[in-house]
Amino acid sequence: MNRFTLRALRTFVTVAECGTIAAAAERLCRSQGSVSTTISEFEDQVGLQLFVRKPAKGLALTPSGELVALEARGLLAHADEFESIAGALGNAVEGELTVGCFTNLAPVVFANIMGSFAARYPQIRIHVEIGDQEEILDGLKSGRVETALTFDLGLSDQFQAVPMATLPAFAVLPNAHPLATRTTLRLEELAPEPMILMDLPHTREYFLSLFYALGLEPNVRFRSSSFEAVRTLVGNGLGYSILNLKPALSTTYDGTQIVNVALEDGVRPLKVVLINLKRVAKRRLTMTFQDFVRGFLINWSKSQID
Structure with a gap:
């Protein structure tokens, strides 16, 4: 032994x-x-x-060594949590947790989650790693990240995904675009127009698949891995985009205005999920964070659908 x-x-x-x-x-x-x-x-x-x-x-x-390191990190995390619980039985949950967050969710909702969580659980210290989907999944597989808030894209059977919210896709248009006054649009109407593609691993494939599923070929004019750059390019009249996240303001970084228009085609929405490796047992801290995020996103997601 x-x-x-x-x-x-x-x-x-x-x-x-x-x-x-x-x-x-x-x-x-x-x-x-x-x-x-x-x-x-x-x-x-x-x-x-x-x-x-x-x-x-x-x-x-x-x-x-990589496999042993993954298990060792899990053992150490549980040991640290056990020490905290043993030293403070009956008191509030405390300790440290490393959480990953998909880059586009970070400024739109994750910062708000973090602020609210810190106020509710001041004894829990959260470390954050922000990245695209590939970086998030790599962080989980390496053990650097224990759980992550992201989208249901590119997830293999080794991950457990807990649904948090469902976000429909919508068109993003410059304020002066002829179609900006519409209440709904079809992808068929948008396909010939210049498109500004949200260009991140798994994300780009999702947005393109919405067109391919209808036998359409989008006219991709620009690509960007920056969520706000996509919105700003749209605001400057260089094309439209398809997104799933709505910031609180329709003004872009450079002051231009954009309009969000719902899609008619019944396109597949994205699910916001909290994921972790199935083989790694969830700690008490992780469950506390998961429950808090689920409750927070129930109310937040309503603003994304309106």
């Missing part, structure tokens, strides 16, 4: 994150020799080579 300690696990995870013995030793306030010995003993205990030593480049995790 392996009897490695939490200290050895923490040392291993720190070296994996830092990439060198020297950087890990500095973070852990230990000598390089002590850290190196701990890593060698830990590899002997688990019976695996966890790192590839690269002269002048430090250490890189082996495939086995």
Whole structure:
């Protein structure tokens, strides 16, 4: 039976994150020799080579090391939570949680969630990683991120997705566009017009698929990975876009005005979901965050449909 300690696990995870013995030793306030010995003993205990030593480049995790690092992070998170619970039985939940957020959700709703959550649970410290869908999923698979607020795009069977809100797609038009006064539009009417595509992994495929499902080919004129750049390009009359998120204001960063128009075609909406790896057990902190976000988004999503 392996009897490695939490200290050895923490040392291993720190070296994996830092990439060198020297950087890990500095973070852990230990000598390089002590850290190196701990890593060698830990590899002997688990019976695996966890790192590839690269002269002048430090250490890189082996495939086995990546799997062990994922499990080790989970064990350490549970150990930290257990310590908090044991030290404060009967008191409010507390501890640290790393949450990922899809980049477009961050300014539209996630900052509001964070502010409200901090006011409700001041003892919980949230660390945030913001990125596109590929970056979010990589963060979860590596163990850097424990849960993430994102869309139901590109999710494999290894992820558990808890639905939080459903957001219909809509057309975004410059204020002076001839179609901007309409209450609804068909994608067939928009397809010949110059399109400004929200160009992020999985996101671009979703928006294009709305047209392809109807046998249409959109006229993509510009692409951008920036949500606000898409809106600003539309505001300046360079085309239309299709989005699922409505900021509180219809004014773009440069002061131009845009209009949101509902679509008639019954196109597939996007679901906002909170995701985590199925193989990693949810901690009490994660469940607390999940329940709070669900309640928050019930009210927020109404403003997105109106």
